[in-house]
Amino acid sequence: MNEMSYLEKLLDGVEVEWTPLGELGELVRGNGLPKTDFTESGVPAIHYGQLYTFYGLSTASTKSFVSYETAKKLKKVNAGDVVITNTSENIADVGKALVYLGKEQAVTGGHATIFKPSNGVIGKYFAYFTQTDVFSSDKRKYSKGTKVIDVSATDMAKITIPIPCPDNPEKSLAIQSEIVQILDKFTALTAELTAELTAELTARKKQYNYYRDQLLSFEEGEVEHLPMGQENIGEFIRGGSLQKKDFTEIGVGCIHYGQIYTYYGTYADKTKTFVSEALAKKCRKAQSGNLIIATTSENDEDVCKAVAWLGDNDIAVSNDACIYKHNMNPKYVSYFFQTELFQSQKRQYITGTKVRRVNADNLAKILIPVPSTEEQAHIVAILDKFDTLTSSISEGLPREIELRQKQYEYYRDLLFSFPKPETVTG
Numbered sequence: 001m002n003e004m005s006y007l008e009k010l011l012d013g014v015e016v017e018w019t020p021l022g023e024l025g026e027l028v029r030g031n032g033l034p035k036t037d038f039t040e041s042g043v044p045a046i047h048y049g050q051l052y053t054f055y056g057l058s059t060a061s062t063k064s065f066v067s068y069e070t071a072k073k074l075k076k077v078n079a080g081d082v083v084i085t086n087t088s089e090n091i092a093d094v095g096k097a098l099v100y101l102g103k104e105q106a107v108t109g110g111h112a113t114i115f116k117p118s119n120g121v122i123g124k125y126f127a128y129f130t131q132t133d134v135f136s137s138d139k140r141k142y143s144k145g146t147k148v149i150d151v152s153a154t155d156m157a158k159i160t161i162p163i164p165c166p167d168n169p170e171k172s173l174a175i176q177s178e179i180v181q182i183l184d185k186f187t188a189l190t191a192e193l194t195a196e197l198t199a200e201l202t203a204r205k206k207q208y209n210y211y212r213d214q215l216l217s218f219e220e221g222e223v224e225h226l227p228m229g230q231e232n233i234g235e236f237i238r239g240g241s242l243q244k245k246d247f248t249e250i251g252v253g254c255i256h257y258g259q260i261y262t263y264y265g266t267y268a269d270k271t272k273t274f275v276s277e278a279l280a281k282k283c284r285k286a287q288s289g290n291l292i293i294a295t296t297s298e299n300d301e302d303v304c305k306a307v308a309w310l311g312d313n314d315i316a317v318s319n320d321a322c323i324y325k326h327n328m329n330p331k332y333v334s335y336f337f338q339t340e341l342f343q344s345q346k347r348q349y350i351t352g353t354k355v356r357r358v359n360a361d362n363l364a365k366i367l368i369p370v371p372s373t374e375e376q377a378h379i380v381a382i383l384d385k386f387d388t389l390t391s392s393i394s395e396g397l398p399r400e401i402e403l404r405q406k407q408y409e410y411y412r413d414l415l416f417s418f419p420k421p422e423t424v425t426g
Contacts, residue, residue, distance in 0.1 A: 011175065016418040017166040022157030024126070025117040029086075029153040030075045033109020038064045043071035044106035051085045051096045051112070057127050057187070058099035062106055074107035077114055082123045084130070087111040087150045094151050095139045097127040113153040120169055121161070125176040128183050129161055131409075132416050162418040179415050186408045194401050201390075208386045209338075215379045216339050216369060223371045229364020234326030234333075236360035239292075240283040242318040247273045252280035253313060257321035260294040260305045266334045266387060267308040275316050283316035284323060291324040291333055292317055296357045303356050304346050304363070308334040322360045328368075329376040335383050336368055 021027070033047060044062035046055075054063050066074070077083060077100050085096045097115075100106055108114060117123045129135055142155035165172040226233050242254055253271035255264070263272050275283070286292050286309045293306045308330035309315060317323055326333060336342055349362035371379075 011164065014165050014171075014175070015167070017163050018160040018418075018420055019163050019166070020157060021115065021126075021159050021161055024121045024161060024163070025115055027153045027157050028075050028114040028116065030083075030108045030112040030114065031110050032074055033066070033070075033107070037066050037070050039067050041065050042067050044102055044104055045071075045074075046077060046083050046098065046100070046106055046108045046112070048083075048085050048087065048109065048112040051083065051098050052088065052093040055098045057097070057131075058101055058124060060101040060103075062102065066107060071107045074109055075114055077106040077108050078116070079103065080117065080123050082115040082117065082127055083108050084113045084115055084156065085111065086113055086152060086156070087148060089148060091140060091143055091149050092136075094143060094149050095130055095135065095156070097130040099123045099127045113156060120166070120172065121163065122173060122176045122180060124180045126161060128180065128412065129416055132413050134413070134416065134420070135159065160420075162416060162420070164418065182415060183412055186411060190404050190408050193404055197400055204390055208390045211386060212335060212383055213339050213341070215382060216336055216341060218369050218371065223369045223375075225367040225369050227364060228324070228326075228366050228368050229361075232327070233368070233370065234324055234328070236293075236363050237284060237323045237325065238360055239317040239319050239321040239323065242275060242279070242283050242316050246275050246279055248276050250274055251276045252316055253311065254280070254283070254316035254318070255286070255292050255307070255309070255321070256318040257294040257296060260292065260307050260321065261297065261302040264307040265391070266338070267310050267331055269309075269311040271311070271315055280316045285314040286317050286323045287314050287325070288312060289326075289330045291326070291330060291337070293322050293324060293337070293363070294320065295322055295359065295363075296320040296355060298355060300347065300350055300356055303350060304337060304342075304358055306334050306337040320357075322363065324363075328370065329373065329380055331380040331384070332376040333368070335380065341369075342366065 030048070033045065035047065038045065038047075042065040045064045045066045046062055047064060050063055079101055081100050083098045083100060085094055088094045088096075115123070115126065117126065138159045139151050139156075142151045142158065143149050144151070163172060164175045228234050229236060239257070242256065244256060244258075247254070247256075251274040254273055254275045255268075255271055256273065259272055288309060288311060290309050291306045292309055293304055294302065295304065297303045297305075306324075310330065324333070345366045346358060349358045349365070350356050351358070
């Protein structure tokens with residue numbers, strides 16, 4: 001990298017001083033600002049919780065606003081200031097930093113600290129440093145609490161920051177600026193790659209969904225559309241009383257309804273979890289070829305998600321699920337559950353408000369196209385290929401993003417890997 005080569009020249013023979021944050025600027029602890037103070041317009045406001053749910057490293061505009069009267073009572077954030085979280089339910093989110101670049105003065109509230117940098121440090125340089133393993137290790141030393149973790153502004157001020165060339169402010173700022181520019185480019189490239197890969201996956205999934213719906217759509221009179229609960233077609237059986245607390249390390253395989261929309265795909269031959277043999281004897285069981293259907297969810301999309309069980313052994317099934325025993329190709333039926341033809345029929349039977357459900361009796365009324373056994377197998381063979389392609393892209397996407405993110409983190413930490421004397425403690 002040309003930027004790295006240039007940086008190496010800048011750093012050649014340069015002295016680095018690890019300086020406590022409190023000596024590099026002023027730390028101001030925020031106060032107040034509950035979400036109930038937010039208004040549609042007014043003074044820009046930064047709520048501490050938004051630092052780990054909404055913002056990135058820097059922003060020129062805010063998500064929220066408060067009235068001018070409320071703003072008078074709050075701590076002010078000027079352009080170039082860095083807002084830092086002091087509190088979170090996990091240590092990773094404590095010490096998250098946001099550089100404010102807005103033209104209009106903003107405000108922030110409690111559980112946040114404003115770092116107002118002196119002329120010797122660039123706010124964004126410090127913000128990038130807060131993402132490193134070195135900073136993470138140091139902040140852990142000062143963290144307090146278990147359920148809610150806090151690092152006070154007083155303790156944050158003790159964490160040391162590497163300042164290159166402290167005796168030559170002009171050169172120091174040039175080095176800090178170069179590091180910031182390199183990391184800005186890395187950040188932009190990583191974001192661009194993520195967007196491209198996500199778009200590729202979305203396009204492939206749309207293509208797959210289109211072909212699946214086409215393959216399972218038949219001309220009128222071409223095949224029979226029969227109720228899924230018809231005597232010679234299939235039967236829905238409600239699941240048992242199996243709960244998560246019943247899981248064991250080994251035993252009889254089981255499927256909990258929640259796993260159908262968080263873990264399983266179209267089909268499975270191994271279970272994620274098990275129950276004891278004693279409990280399994282009391283449970284409803286699915287046999288190879290049966291479908292297991294989640295009949296309950298908090299959203300309409302996940303209601304009636306199904307997985308075809310293709311394993312050799314019978315498995316236990318939880319409540320809020322049902323077992324579909326049928327005489328069709330199990331993969332064919334499972335693919336049918338994903339189609340718009342099924343979804344459009346399902347919607348009319350959904351009941352409940354917070355918890356959405358479709359009962360087994362209504363599932364039995366849904367019409368399924370029943371082509372010949374050979375045609376079902378042909379459709380499955382085609383959809384299996386599409387499913388494999390989409391799944392491989394799905395698996396490849398997060399892995400590719402993870403690799404790029406690790407590469408980014410490696411170079412970021414490398415840029416801040418100044419030698420730290422043992423006598424200096426953060």
